[in-house]
Amino acid sequence: MTMSEKEALTRFGVSMPKYLVEQLDGMISKQGYENRSEALRDLVRKALLEPDLLVKSQSVAGTIVMVYDHHATDLPAILTEIQHDYHHEIISTMHIHLNHNQCLEIIVVRGLLDKIQQLHQTIQVQKGVVYAQLSVTHIDQDEDANHHNHHHHDYHHGHE
The missing domain is CATH 3.30.70.1150 (ACT-like. Chain A, domain 2)
Structure with missing residues (x-):
């Protein structure tokens, strides 16, 4: 996989309750993210490293x-x-x-x-x-x- 393929971005829409979006935006500004996408990418990366979700032989x-x-x-x-x-x-x-x-x-x-x-x-x-x-x-x-x-x-x- 080349770097450009790996870094190619896929867009998708996310629906969530207004209060959750407001809390997300609050977290984003508090932590200094540029935008929601950056924050969500980090949240997903972190979630995917949860030990319970990983394969034991990894x-x-x-x-x-x-x-x-x-x-x-x-x-x-x-x-x-x-x-x-x-x-x-x-x-x-x-x-x-x-x-x-x-x-x-x-x-x-x-x-x-x-x-x-x-x-x-x-x-x-x-x-x-x-x-x-x-x-x-x-x-x-x-x-x-x-x-x-x-x-x-x-x-x-x-x-x-």
Whole structure:
């Protein structure tokens, strides 16, 4: 597919209630879009990346954001262990101390959606994890996506 074919625009009409159009226009001006088309294109792109709509065998990249209580019994050790089990899918992690009790951790992931969803669910069900959200931001189109290098790991374990 050439770039011009890929970027060729298709026009279509959309009918929606007046109040919804008004809310859309409010969002558009607040977010600085030039027009409705631009805003709708972004909304559709975002909707199509919803993990539940994607094929489990697809190779994707994204983030898992979690907040947890680091005083929860054994939780930091368990989370470290889980991350070691999924080291092929984890590109990088960033760890932030929010307050005396809570930590925010951002895990950058890349690999098969099925495996990444397993990682997310494993984290989510741990006692002491108060929030865990998987966000897919990219679908790998090329076949070699699974074989990217892992030289840029950036693990931070424990609390200094």
